Amino acid sequence: MVSRCLLVSLVAAAAIGAACSPPPVAEAARPAAEPRWHQLGAWAGHGSRQTDSFDVATGALRLRWETRGDAAAAGSRFKVSLHSAISGRPLQTLVEHRGTGAGTVHAEDDPRVSYLVIEAEQVDWKVTLEEAVPDGQVAAARPDRSRVARRAPARWPR
Secondary structure (H helix, E strand, O other): HHHHHHHHHHHHHHHHHHHHOOOOOOOOOOOOOOOOEEEEEEEEEEEEEEEEOEEEEEOOEEEEEEEEEEOOOOOOOOEEEEOOOOOEEEEEEEEEEEEEEEEEEEEOOEEEEEEEEEEOOOOOEEEEEEEEOOOOOHHHHOOOOOHHHHHHOOOOOO
């Protein structure tokens, strides 16, 4: 009987001790490192255009775009699509916009050789395509299969 009372007392003391102790400290969540961006190409123009091909190595893309022109122009539109350079098939539409504006679009795709198709009516446009480069990876070490990386930055058409 004494050992049973002793056992019950020990269990009760352990339960009270566990309930009163502070919760275990969780590891502080490390903030995600901001990716570095490597420019794959920059283009500007008026009207529709297909870009040269570029090599997407990581699949994490960022497209910055801007259109200018007569905001009241009826029928002004701007569309940017990503295409496979191997098959030519459209992979995804990145931007579809009417009138003037600007924005940044993040997209994910499989690593592959790709190109952009830019369809524009009644607007001047410029786009810059970048790829996220993981820490420790040197962007310049990747094979450059296009002439895009050697182009000057995009400027507004005259």
